[in-house]
Amino acid sequence: MNRREWIAGAVALAGCGAAESDAPTAQFPIRRGVNLGNALEAPNEGDWGYRIERAHLAAIAEAGFDGVRLPVRWDAHAEAEAPFAIDPRFFRRVDAVIDQALEQGLKVQLDLHHFDALIADAEGQRRRFIALWRQIARRYNQHPDALVFEPLNEPNGDRWRGEALALLQRDALAAIRESNPTRLVVFGPGNWQNIEALRNWSPPEGANVAVSAHYYEPHAFTHQDAEWLGDSAPRYDRAWGSDAEKRQIAEHIARAARWGASRGHAMQLGEFGVNMAVPLEQRAAWTRTVRAACEANEMGWCAWDFAGAFPIWDRERGRFIPDMLDALFG
Known part of the structure; x- marks a missing residue:
């Protein structure tokens, strides 16, 4: 299964899972974010055509975003045997991106991405995973x-x-609490962090824990003709944007928000986007609908992604794609 394969259909979140809480729900700290995908999550930065630049972070802040999510493929730069040390040179590169973002007034959501060995070998890679987070x-x-x-x-x-x-x-x-007793830590459900999977999952107990789910529905629309899926790429042989399709998105996001509110969890939609093979007008319309649903339900959002396969940034022109920026802020 591809990392962005999703279960289509209606979400049934309300009234399921953990007991409800009367505790007030804090807001997720990143209200308007963007993922810096395809850079440090690649096997090596630049392998997938994008490197993070200081000027990009400045442009993100100037546009009105208040945070970035930084996907990092940590295991590709760490020893395979104990003590599983992370390459100091790679650490310094991540340091630089974090510090440059913070200098721009952006919050940073530091993520461990593409640890495929852990997914495939749960017990064999568990110690390594925990060791990586102790170091980070x-x-x-x-x-x-x-x-x-x-x-x-x-x-x-x-x-x-x-x-x-x-x-x-x-x-x-x-492991994180050993050195960071109060830092916010973000968790998501299984099934590719699908918003639907919230109903059968609860995050770890404790203070300063928040929840992030991902959304690419309908998958056949957001991933239609996706180059990396090859012959298995779905088709969506009609224009997206009927009233029923818009209502479905609004209902999905609202149910997720209610799930979080009933349990006292700060909620984020940590990824959502449409790949560049889809006509720009359609990409923008879907993005606007999802973003508006998040804001209507007081959920933080973080678009996927800045300059990768789901771009809001035009690398050739060195500027935001106007239609996409308007979809996120208009």
């Missing part, structure tokens, strides 16, 4: 609260359901 957490324990941690992007597959995922997330939080 220690390195940034003096950074301001504007830096938040997200231990694992899109857990998926039969190995990461139910109790197995709950235990992994609990242990990751414990």
